[in-house]
Amino acid sequence: MSNDDLFTRAKLSIPGGVNSPVRAFGSVGGTPRFLVKASGAMVTDADGTEYVDLVGSWGPAILGHAHRDVVRAVQDAAARGLSFGASTPAETELAELVKERVSALGVSPIEKLRLVSTGTEATMTAIRLARGFTGRDLLVKFAGHYHGHSDGLLAEAGSGLATLAMPASAGVPAAIAAQTLVLPYNDLDALRAVFAERGDQIAAVITEAAAANMGVLAPDRGFNAALHELAHEHGALVILDEVLTGFRVSSSGYWGLSLADGPLYTPDLFTFGKVIGGGMPLAALGGRADIMDYLAPQGPVYQAGTLSGNPVAVAAGLATLERATPAVYERLDEASAVLSEAVSDALSREGVAHVVQRAGNLFSFVFAEERPRNYAEAQAQESWRYAPFFHAMLHGGVSLPPSVFEAWFVSAAHDERILSRIIEALPAAARAAASAKPA
Numbered sequence: 001m002s003n004d005d006l007f008t009r010a011k012l013s014i015p016g017g018v019n020s021p022v023r024a025f026g027s028v029g030g031t032p033r034f035l036v037k038a039s040g041a042m043v044t045d046a047d048g049t050e051y052v053d054l055v056g057s058w059g060p061a062i063l064g065h066a067h068r069d070v071v072r073a074v075q076d077a078a079a080r081g082l083s084f085g086a087s088t089p090a091e092t093e094l095a096e097l098v099k100e101r102v103s104a105l106g107v108s109p110i111e112k113l114r115l116v117s118t119g120t121e122a123t124m125t126a127i128r129l130a131r132g133f134t135g136r137d138l139l140v141k142f143a144g145h146y147h148g149h150s151d152g153l154l155a156e157a158g159s160g161l162a163t164l165a166m167p168a169s170a171g172v173p174a175a176i177a178a179q180t181l182v183l184p185y186n187d188l189d190a191l192r193a194v195f196a197e198r199g200d201q202i203a204a205v206i207t208e209a210a211a212a213n214m215g216v217l218a219p220d221r222g223f224n225a226a227l228h229e230l231a232h233e234h235g236a237l238v239i240l241d242e243v244l245t246g247f248r249v250s251s252s253g254y255w256g257l258s259l260a261d262g263p264l265y266t267p268d269l270f271t272f273g274k275v276i277g278g279g280m281p282l283a284a285l286g287g288r289a290d291i292m293d294y295l296a297p298q299g300p301v302y303q304a305g306t307l308s309g310n311p312v313a314v315a316a317g318l319a320t321l322e323r324a325t326p327a328v329y330e331r332l333d334e335a336s337a338v339l340s341e342a343v344s345d346a347l348s349r350e351g352v353a354h355v356v357q358r359a360g361n362l363f364s365f366v367f368a369e370e371r372p373r374n375y376a377e378a379q380a381q382e383s384w385r386y387a388p389f390f391h392a393m394l395h396g397g398v399s400l401p402p403s404v405f406e407a408w409f410v411s412a413a414h415d416e417r418i419l420s421r422i423i424e425a426l427p428a429a430a431r432a433a434a435s436a437k438p439a
């Protein structure tokens with residue numbers, strides 16, 4: 001069956017034909033590709049067409065798709081049992097590995113870790129934990145940040161909501177939405193004002209370690225540290241959401257990376273997803289032991305999961321993290337540098353105004369003259385240039401994220417040969433972006 005036929009059929013049985021909104025090509029138009037196979041840097045659709053992939057399953061595929069050792073670890077674990085509903089030795093191994101990896105400048109902020117199945121669960125639980133620990137209700141988040149789809153986090157969120165231009169979701173009770181205060185990113189004055197007014201009611205500030213769901217938009221230098229200082233002065237916790245950046249931009253996440261050229265800050269809680277599960281449903285929250293011990297069965301904050309710490313997912317996560325060596329991060333950094341520069345050159349040659357946005361090896365492009373610092377500025381770009389660019393790349397055999405508000409993901413399998421294939425497709429895509437007209 002062709003992609004077109006599969007989409008028509010899917011729409012009869014699945015809302016919008018997809019199980020996660022951004023897959024629907026809503027902002028770029030056309031028929032989403034139905035994938036049947038992925039290996040290394042390549043994906044293959046139902047029509048048998050191969051594409052170089054820059055989506056990387058939205059982050060997890062750091063080693064490339066279906067890495068042989070990861071697949072073998074999964075097969076071995078599956079053969080021993082798909083799920084036990086009881087503890088396994090590998091869960092502790094993974095927790096220990098995460099504690100060891102997420103450490104920098106002699107600081108190891110993860111003392112305890114709990115495994116869950118999705119990033120949404122990780123952030124939802126971290127927020128409940130922060131509220132239980134502080135005895136306060138209010139949460140501060142930043143516009144354009146995406147932390148999953150739990151009720152309190154969908155106001156002015158990035159990712160699919162940015163793509164679909166949805167300021168919020170229907171179905172969220174007003175009383176719950178009122179517990180979340182949404183501020184502009186990179187705006188310390190706004191943060192100071194909200195703490196001055198309601199500081200004793202704020203349980204936590206949640207922030208993406210570097211925003212990457214409104215396109216990539218790194219925090220200003222020192223912003224994360226200042227945010228921590230302010231929150232801690234007022235007795236609030238900070239939840240650093242590293243679901244997307246964790247184990248991707250460095251082995252100690254964006255937190256570790258940012259300490260190399262900025263002031264030290266120590267988050268109270270971290271959330272992880274994507275790379276930690278190596279492509280299987282696995283995520284985690286971790287942090288200070290005194291806070292984490294507030295979780296049941298030790299403490300009064302309840303959280304549970306039939307499939308939490310699933311043995312097959314843990315095997316994929318362990319195998320992936322063990323192979324995420326310094327050489328892998330070097331490769332990712334290099335591929336990201338070569339590629340972002342090539343795209344920028346191609347756009348410049350066609351006179352298309354753009355800015356390259358980076359956070360470590362994550363990058364994306366903004367069709368604007370100036371670097372945006374927050375969601376409003378990111379939304380003001382000439383986003384209509386992206387659809388023709390995207391389709392020209394797809395036509396040239398390269399699968400990009402189907403939204404200008406998503407990061408591009410390289411992997412260790414993006415070698416010189418693969419990069420050349422992408423670079424070959426760029427001139428036509430840049431021409432398409434240059435001749436695009438607003439809708």
Ligand SMILES: Cc1ncc(COP(=O)(O)O)c(C=O)c1O
Nearest residue numbers: 118119120146147148243244273
């Ligand atoms: C920063 C961040 N937090 C949380 C999530 C939610 O994770 P999941 O899609 O696994 O629920 C995402 C997903 O993209 C994310 O990028």
